[in-house]
Amino acid sequence: MLEMMIMTLFMVVYLDWLIISNFLVLMFLYSILNLNKIGPDLLSLIMIMLSIWLILMMILSVDELEKKTFLIFLFIFMFYSLQFCFFSKSLIYFYISFEMSVLPILLILFGWGYQPDRIEAGFYLLCYTVIFSLPFLVGVYFLDFDFQLKSNFITTMVFISGFLVKLPMFGFHLWLPRAHVEAPVYGSMILAGVMLKLGGYGIVKITFFLGDLLLSNSSMLIIFSIMGGVYLSAICFTQSDLKMLIAYSSIVHMSLVISGLLTFKEIGLMGAMSMMIGHGLCSSGLFCVLGFTYNRSHSRSIYINKGYMKIIPICSLWWFLFCSSNLSFPPCLNLPGEILLLLSILGWSLEMLILGVFLNFLSSMYSIYLYSFSQHGLSTQFFSFPVFNLRESFILFMHWLPLNMLILDLSLMSFN
Structure with a gap:
């Protein structure tokens, strides 16, 4: 190229x-x-x-x-x-x-x-x-x-x-x-x-040079990564800054990617690619819609950004679409990514079942927490905001479209 x-x-x-x-x-x-x-x-x-x-x-x-x-x-x-x-x-x-x-x-x-x-x-x-x-x-x-x-x-x-x-x-x-x-x-x-x-x-890339070395010493990294993902999922519930919450959610998703790659299984590689592409689009869309919200409220606090469902309904729609994608709701590309990564980790060690289920449960709950606390409730701002213009809605749509359409052909994630 x-x-x-x-x-x-x-x-x-x-x-x-x-x-x-x-x-x-x-x-x-x-x-x-x-x-x-x-x-x-x-x-x-x-x-x-x-x-x-x-x-x-x-x-x-x-x-x-x-x-x-x-x-x-x-x-x-x-x-x-x-x-x-x-x-x-x-x-x-x-x-x-x-x-x-x-x-x-x-x-x-x-x-x-x-x-x-x-x-x-x-x-x-x-x-x-x-x-x-x-x-x-x-x-x-x-x-x-x-x-x-x-x-x-x-x-x-x-x-x-x-x-x-x-x-x-x-x-x-x-x-x-x-x-x-x-x-x-x-x-x-x-x-x-x-x-x-x-x-x-x-x-x-480094596995093409040192695959055997990484395989023989990856057990501790896989366990530590999953446990760290569980811990950071709990940390997400204590965040009052919306941007900080989304940033921590990125680390939680990447903990699954690290564990899936280090199992050195084909489904782990396919799941990691699906998760990296899906998370790249989803997380970018979340930061984008948060930036557009910040331009109106001039605050990232979860206590101030409330009640947008009544003030800017189109804003709540985009928050719902990206928060649901963040918790791997179908037809989001994150869904096959999480399934393949979990299968890869369970194929490596069945004892990881409890940690894997707990991690997925918490990561789903903080996405629901993010949406419900930021969009429902009574607004502390007693004035109206301008709705999303065509440019902003187009940017969010161009994040959401490939995120939910790529699941129709997962052969791109197969490298055979």
Whole structure:
């Protein structure tokens, strides 16, 4: 897919919002024509298509007053680094692009964040992603010079700690809620939609080189990830900040993805891909509808954002559609993803049944909690808000449509 990367470089010359939007649409159509690939190339192509789709939604979500040349340059730079990351065959090139993709998010957070705390949130983001991925660079050096690697847990963590931070796994997750809370709408959309999926893609990529090493030392990570997901599901019920609640729900879903990938079963890989694509669209849509709500109420508090069913019924409709998708209600793509991941985990160990059921129960309940507490009840604002305009409804619809239509053909998740 070298032609896509060269075409993207030419777009940097124009830096026009309309031209780049049309270019991304053409790139998406071109990617559809290449869906006949199999194996790792298909995985890379699907992740690129998800990136194109969500960057298009980001461009549409930017207000006219915020459309600066430097911002569209950051979008293109982010897209180029993601292409480089997903299409690179060498581990050292993958590491460079993996770290390069953090820069646009960091600059968007610093330049367009909401509060002065964005400096601290950006510092968290930079420290976690760079420090924990540095051992991976050392591991790549060992592989290139054919060092004899010991099959132990420490060696395993050297290679995958950077990916666990990116997903993120419980214990490595402290940067994510801070970054989400301070980021603008389009920053949260790409952060939850694509950047978190880089960790899952990295784990899949490293298994082609060190599959046996990871398989022999993955038991502790699977158990710890599931238990962390259960704990964070309970934490979601204590959040009063809507954005923080959605950010924690992303970590809960990714805990299932980590566990399913580390079982090294085919249904685990299929379930992880379904969950990553479904969660990318669903979580991006949730942050998007929350951003549109925030533009009206100027608050993310669950105690202030109440009673929208009476004030803005169309807002409650979109909240219902995305909250129901967040709890894997059919025909959402998250549903086959959760089923396949649970089957993969139970095939690995039947003793995980109780934890898996408890995790799914709690993750369903906090989605219901999110919707009911934010849309029902009496509003504390005694004035009306403007309804969602056509642009906002179109953006949300373009999140919801692929999220619920892709379940009609799950053969895309099969890499045979």
